[in-house]
Amino acid sequence: VFLARLFYLLPEILRMRSQDKTRAAEGTRIGQRNRAHANIVAAILALLALPCGGAWARQTNPQQSHASRAAASSTHEVTDEIGRRVQVPQQATRIVSLAPNLTEIVFALGEGNHLAGDTDFCDYPAEALQKTHVGGTVNPNMEEIASLMPDLILATSINRRETVNALDRLGLPVYVTDPHSVEEMIMSVEHIGNAVGVEKTSKALSENLHARLADLDRRVSGSAQRRVLFAVWTEPLISVGRDTFIADALRRAGGRSVVDTATEWPHVSMEEIVKLQPEFVIFASAHTGDAQHDLETLRSRPGWRDLTAIQQGNIVVISDAVNRPAPRMVDAIEQLARALHPEAFASGASRSLSTITADHPEIESDMEEVCLCTH
Amino acid sequence: MHPLTVRRLLWTCGGLALLLLASVVLALKLGAVPVSVTELVLDLGRIALGRANELPSEYRMIIFDLRLPRILLGILVGAALSVAGASFQALLRNPLADPYVLGVSSGAALGSILALIIAPGLAVMTPVGAFVGAIATIAGVYFLGRREGQLDSTTLLLGGIISASFFSAIIMFLMTTLAGRDLRGMVFWLMGDLSTPISAGMQWVFTIGLIAATVAIYSTSADLNLLLTGEREATHLGVDVTRVKLVVYVSASILTALAVSSSGAIGYVGLLIPHIVRLIFGSDYRLLIPASALCGAIAIVLADTLARTIVPPTELPVGAMTAMAGAPVFIYLLRRGLR
Numbered sequence: 001v002f003l004a005r006l007f008y009l010l011p012e013i014l015r016m017r018s019q020d021k022t023r024a025a026e027g028t029r030i031g032q033r034n035r036a037h038a039n040i041v042a043a044i045l046a047l048l049a050l051p052c053g054g055a056w057a058r059q060t061n062p063q064q065s066h067a068s069r070a071a072a073s074s075t076h077e078v079t080d081e082i083g084r085r086v087q088v089p090q091q092a093t094r095i096v097s098l099a100p101n102l103t104e105i106v107f108a109l110g111e112g113n114h115l116a117g118d119t120d121f122c123d124y125p126a127e128a129l130q131k132t133h134v135g136g137t138v139n140p141n142m143e144e145i146a147s148l149m150p151d152l153i154l155a156t157s158i159n160r161r162e163t164v165n166a167l168d169r170l171g172l173p174v175y176v177t178d179p180h181s182v183e184e185m186i187m188s189v190e191h192i193g194n195a196v197g198v199e200k201t202s203k204a205l206s207e208n209l210h211a212r213l214a215d216l217d218r219r220v221s222g223s224a225q226r227r228v229l230f231a232v233w234t235e236p237l238i239s240v241g242r243d244t245f246i247a248d249a250l251r252r253a254g255g256r257s258v259v260d261t262a263t264e265w266p267h268v269s270m271e272e273i274v275k276l277q278p279e280f281v282i283f284a285s286a287h288t289g290d291a292q293h294d295l296e297t298l299r300s301r302p303g304w305r306d307l308t309a310i311q312q313g314n315i316v317v318i319s320d321a322v323n324r325p326a327p328r329m330v331d332a333i334e335q336l337a338r339a340l341h342p343e344a345f346a347s348g349a350s351r352s353l354s355t356i357t358a359d360h361p362e363i364e365s366d367m368e369e370v371c372l373c374t375h
Numbered sequence: 376m377h378p379l380t381v382r383r384l385l386w387t388c389g390g391l392a393l394l395l396l397a398s399v400v401l402a403l404k405l406g407a408v409p410v411s412v413t414e415l416v417l418d419l420g421r422i423a424l425g426r427a428n429e430l431p432s433e434y435r436m437i438i439f440d441l442r443l444p445r446i447l448l449g450i451l452v453g454a455a456l457s458v459a460g461a462s463f464q465a466l467l468r469n470p471l472a473d474p475y476v477l478g479v480s481s482g483a484a485l486g487s488i489l490a491l492i493i494a495p496g497l498a499v500m501t502p503v504g505a506f507v508g509a510i511a512t513i514a515g516v517y518f519l520g521r522r523e524g525q526l527d528s529t530t531l532l533l534g535g536i537i538s539a540s541f542f543s544a545i546i547m548f549l550m551t552t553l554a555g556r557d558l559r560g561m562v563f564w565l566m567g568d569l570s571t572p573i574s575a576g577m578q579w580v581f582t583i584g585l586i587a588a589t590v591a592i593y594s595t596s597a598d599l600n601l602l603l604t605g606e607r608e609a610t611h612l613g614v615d616v617t618r619v620k621l622v623v624y625v626s627a628s629i630l631t632a633l634a635v636s637s638s639g640a641i642g643y644v645g646l647l648i649p650h651i652v653r654l655i656f657g658s659d660y661r662l663l664i665p666a667s668a669l670c671g672a673i674a675i676v677l678a679d680t681l682a683r684t685i686v687p688p689t690e691l692p693v694g695a696m697t698a699m700a701g702a703p704v705f706i707y708l709l710r711r712g713l714r
């Protein structure tokens with residue numbers, strides 16, 4: 001393409017030069033000067049461009065620096081969740097996390113001491129705040145990351161693909177996760193455990209999370225699903241699409257989002273919500289500061305005040321962990337399940353029943369029915 | 376103004392090139408990892424002598440794999456936008472013309488987004504799409520601005536502004552409906568951002584394209600001087616107006632497309648730099664074109680250094696910096712010009 005342009009331009013330039021010459025012959029001084037100037041400027045530009053080209057030519061062998069380091073400590077190849085092949089160390093000791101959920105996973109795996117850097121938004125656990133921050137999730141500072149000399153960088157779908165490519169080009173190993181459901185979040189925990197070199201811990205953690213979710217499922221599967229609105233933001237109203245991990249979390253807590261779109265974070269019309277009348281409105285506690293889910297405020301707002309759920313006070317504020325695909329998300333799901341289905345957690349009897357049925361899933365459904373009848 | 380001589384041209388360009396070198400050194404020095412100038416000069420010397428391996432690897436990575444390519448991209452983008460701006464100002468005989476104001480940047484942005492959607496695997500399609508978008512926009516705006524065979528400056532600028540907002544609306548529409556992973560990073564890119572490095576192939580395309588288009592525009596600079604007096608007058612003085620216009624339109628569109636496809640829509644540089652150069656060095660296009668290229672490069676390098684270091688470790692898009700600095704300067708120039 002470029003050659004084509006050059007071919008187009010060159011004859012133009014040559015023709016103009018020759019025209020300048022003829023004009024110069026006619027005694028037009030402008031042309032003469034112009035030609036001299038054109039040559040000079042071309043020379044200056046070429047001189048300027050040469051070092052540019054030279055500098056760029058040098059950085060076309062990006063794997064060099066990494067290769068030397070890779071040889072020093074033993075590495076092994078893994079495939080990340082978006083299908084890239086990454087050389088990770090046997091035991092990562094300088095991890096940089098590019099998203100809050102990844103930071104939480106690293107700490108949950110007991111590898112917080114090996115975390116060299118995280119983002120401005122990594123606020124859980126409290127130790128995460130003490131780490132070197134490399135900037136935001138969308139525009140982390142490349143220099144800051146490189147200066148930490150990481151042996152493993154963790155990225156996820158909220159990071160830009162361009163960031164991952166740029167780190168790749170520097171020869172830094174980036175493992176990218178891409179969870180779209182609670183199950184995939186648990187798989188990410190296992191994958192990160194493998195990439196970091198703590199398989200046993202991650203296996204145990206994933207089993208524990210699976211067990212808790214199974215218990216939750218036994219409790220809420222008997223009750224009717226609650227029709228809920230999950231509000232990511234209120235002004236404008238942004239909710240969740242069906243393929244997000246939040247929608248999955250709602251389902252696991254015995255709820256079903258009234259918003260059902262393929263768009264991940266749809267901007268929803270309030271009219272539509274008034275028509276659909278959700279039974280519960282759910283907020284994550286992240287925005288408590290601006291009180292946007294304050295009941296009194298919502299009751300006075302047009303649209304919101306027409307929702308039966310708001311009028312009756314059926315508002316659930318759950319931990320902002322629901323926004324982060326990390327182990328703590330299961331806490332938020334349990335919290336939400338208790339709010340949506342208090343009957344399933346009501347009596348000590350229910351708790352013991354489910355403990356009994358844990359080993360005998362075949363009698364579970366009958367037991368659930370008993371619970372519901374007595375309720 | 377003194378008449379332009381080769382000596383004056385050389386002195387001016389040489390001085391500006393030194394200034395550019397100084398800003399490059401400053402930009403290399405400042406950032407997350409501080410380096411002293413002496414250290415930097417010594418290391419550059421080591422690299423020149425082919426002894427780069429002696430440098431610590433993280434240091435080499437930061438200074439020479441991260442900072443330097445970004446600075447070089449900044450030089451190319453700044454030079455391309457300023458030359459494109461100066462060319463549009465001459466062609467349209469309108470001091471307010473620039474790729475951003477005329478909607479050419481938005482057209483190029485839309486073109487590269489469409490290219491990304493149609494052929495996601497082909498990196499080279501992005502500048503081609505941007506070029507098609509740029510040239511289509513300038514043609515459209517030019518025809519919008521023509522009234523009874525004469526270019527009407529107000530209609531022209533309004534046409535540009537309307538095209539820009541129309542294209543932005545289409546871009547928003549595409550980004551909402553096709554909300555995939557590939558287009559999300561675009562919000563940043565649309566503001567004008569140098570933090571994403573371009574591929575090695577694109578670097579060469581950009582470097583050679585910039586030189587070819589600038590030389591092509593420069594070779595018409597004497598004609599552009601005459602064209603500023605009016606198309607009819609230029610024709611009487613022996614200028615082949617149609618051909619000059621064609622060459623400059625195509626070249627300026629190539630420059631805009633190269634800049635936009637590698638760094639998004641960075642505003643105000645193409646508008647302001649030629650103005651400042653005119654104020655300082657006079658409006659002879661034979662000096663204006665090279666001086667604008669150098670000053671544009673200096674401006675972007677400094678603006679991006681500021682964007683990188685103003686709120687560490689977070690980086691701002693350089694487009695935000697140029698707009699913040701550019702808009703007030705522009706208003707100042709406008710008021711000064713009116714008096």
